[in-house]
Amino acid sequence: MKASTTESLDIAAIRSDFPILQREVNETPLVYLDNAATSQTPEPVVETIADYYRHTNSNVERGIHQLSQEASIAYEEAHDRVAEFIGATGGREEVIFTKNTTESINIVAAAWGLEALGPGDEIVTTQMEHHSSLVTFQQLAERTGATIKFVEIDDEGYLDMDHARECITDDTKLVSVVHASNTLGTINPVAEISEIAHNHGALVLVDGAQSAPHQPIDVEAIDADFFAFSGHKMCGPTGIGVLYGKRELLESMQPYLYGGGMVRKVTYEETTFEELPWKFEAGTPVIAQGIALAKACDYLDAIGMDRIEAHGQELAAYAHDRLSSFDDIEIYGPPADDRAGLVSFNVDGVHAHDLSSIVNDHGVAIRAGDHCTQPLHDTLGIAASARASFYLYNTREEVDVLIEAIDDARQLFA
Ligand SMILES: Cc1ncc(COP(=O)(O)O)c(C=O)c1O
Incomplete structure (x- = not known):
């Protein structure tokens, strides 16, 4: 409680x-x-990392042996814990562990955007975005022929919501908005923005790098299609970020990286992919970091x-x-x-x-x-x-x- x-x-x-x-x-x-x-x-998170390397260190999802099984369970359960922390009732399937917020946003751009966008489509974002989304979606627009629009801020550093309503149209395919500005300190009305975007059939990505560490998050209440944040800003270790995505969206998307760990059946001709979220976690994933991030969620929630x-x-x-x-x-x-x-x-x-x-x-x-x-x-x-x-x-x-x-x-x- x-x-x-x-x-x-x-x-x-x-x-x-x-x-x-x-x-x-x-x-x-x-x-x-x-x-x-x-x-x-905090110490409990540092201890979790040290404990993992002292007692459990092993690769996940590959071994039958005891250590691998223990590491796999802890790693899988870490996804559930993070899902709970952000109110994602779909659990682990909606939580992809990445390197940081930046990588989470890049996954959306590459795995969803490159497929979904073309000339005539629009991405709406704001004047207060961090480079991690601004540059990524600028590049996505350039590569797909889509155009990018920026919702303006007013003199006090709030988003001009009238301008947001003008910018978001039926041509909008994605609205990308920072939840809390890392420069202005503005907390944006992301639920209202989601509603406007969804009324026009657009998806919404919320950059939660500065909100997830500092306020209760409920991705379902704000109706975000994607929500990105980093472990190192919320008492967790470096080297871990999170991409939350609605399950049906993640299911419809192509993987971002290919290789071991994300496959079910491989022949010389073709490959079928693992279920969510492993489809998006190719190679040896961020095991110690993920387990430690779950501990950081425990730490913050206990306070x-x-x-x-x-x-x-x-x-x-x-x-x-x-x-x-x-x-x-x-x-x-x-x-x-x-x-x-x-x-x-x-x-x-x-x-x-x-x-x-x-x-x-x-x-x-x-x-x-x-x-x-x-x-x-x-x-x-x-x-x-x-x-x-x-x-x-x-x-x-x-x-x-x-x-x-x-x-x-x-x-x-x-
Ligand atoms: C609002 C916002 N978005 C994204 C990022 C990028 O986070 P990371 O460097 O962990 O990818 C930051 C980091 O400062 C941020 O403040």
């Missing part, structure tokens, strides 16, 4: 699960605020995704308020009380890279650059921004350290 948002998190207990947070950087305690890029990994969401938003609102008190700081995206757990900003006269380097002297890790949203930065009229992104182990005191470090940078450049 999930805990209520009114209970706050026991941050001290949570932090004790993350030994890396005890580290010092530049002789000061580490303040890790780069969670939108990669989150830290409560609704509480994790509330905590991240509370810290982002606090950071937003404190940053707003400086009149030479520009913050991008929606107001303090309506955003995901991150804040992107610029300090007048200080390049984001310099800022990041100075706050690093204070032990603070933030992101600087375009956050893989170059076109969005162009729309905002900036080359780069600084981004602080929060997770379940961060505190208000850490935000205060960030603000002091930023103040230091302002004074250095004054």
